[in-house]
Amino acid sequence: MSAATDAAAPESAALGAPLYIAWQITNECNLACLHCIEESGPGKAFPDELSDEQVFGVLRQIVEMDIPYLSFSGGEPMLHPRFFDMVAYVCDHGVQLKVETNGNYLDPDACDRLKLLGVKAVQVSLDGASAATFNRMRVRGDFDRTVAGIRNLRDAGVPIEINYCPSSFSVREAERTVDLAAELGAESFYSGRTMYTGNAVKTWQKLTPDEDQYTVLFDLLRRKSRDYAGRMRVHFHEMGLLEELRYRVQHPAALLIVLPNGLVKLINALPFVCGDLRTQSLAEIWHNFRRAWRDPRVTQYVDDLAHDAKTTAQLHRWISV
């Protein structure tokens, strides 16, 4: 007999419920970022987003299924009219919650409320270290306001995470962006490759870093990861999308992506939908999720990506599996 632990994640098929739900609670956003994979923006809320009753019904199921970890994103999640009620419900029931925001609405009062409610962390997108670069990427965005919002989080004592989406015109500021994140008190810094989908399809030529820039960026992030060890975790996904999807087909993460209208995706980078929370329970969808990853159309889609990487331009044409 031994009481072993294994640092490898269990296969999702063995789990009775998801471990993590990433919920895009609205597609409405005050910004219209060049790279937004959801094509969010002003007036871009889905016409069929979940009603309050449906939202709290899903939250109740998350609690009942003992799902330990949830994130709210968007669009801009803080624009959801019931945002703070949803945060309160989740935190009151012991689910760890991360809020992923553009930082525009992080005034001192909002940050105090987030601290009081007990969110695990707030992740803010910071795609540069200067107003010129940040505001170019985040159309309608305001660098100074975002940085002020992050400072408000720090002052309120809310754990901060920073997400940096590289672009051809921001990579030269990558080092300053990491340093700024640390100076602002971030616990974690995330980055990776920009995805060819959503708004990025239209802006790709001027947006995406080339491979040389990515090489320099990842070398820098490796160095920063060492420099900031023990102070700020620097995470980055160097793996290309195809490589990651091939791995995920074999080892699906125990993660559901919930869209604002209640459709549930297998993973953000694939168009496949395995359930609808308006008509199905979360337990039914979890059962289907584990089957859906084995659907031959999923494998075929990933194989096709090897021949045409731009297939991801169609991610919003959902396919039920």
Added chain:
Amino acid sequence: MQLGKFVKFRKEQFGGVLFETRSEKVFTLNETGAAIIGELVAGAEPATIADRLRARFQDPDNTLENDVAALIAELQSKGLLAESPPA
């Protein structure tokens, strides 16, 4: 002894999982490990856990006490368990 601030435990058919949500790392526990963590989460003192579990698990080689101590030490070293605040 209690779970770390950012650690969640859930029982599963094969045992259980510990999810460290800051690093987003998942640790798998076998049935014995999950039972030990279940006792800790319920408030049991580490020194009493082996006795409490003997009713549920065969322990012909009398290793349960060592297993409990080893698991707790391992999880403490990984930051998954922390000392409880004084009452």
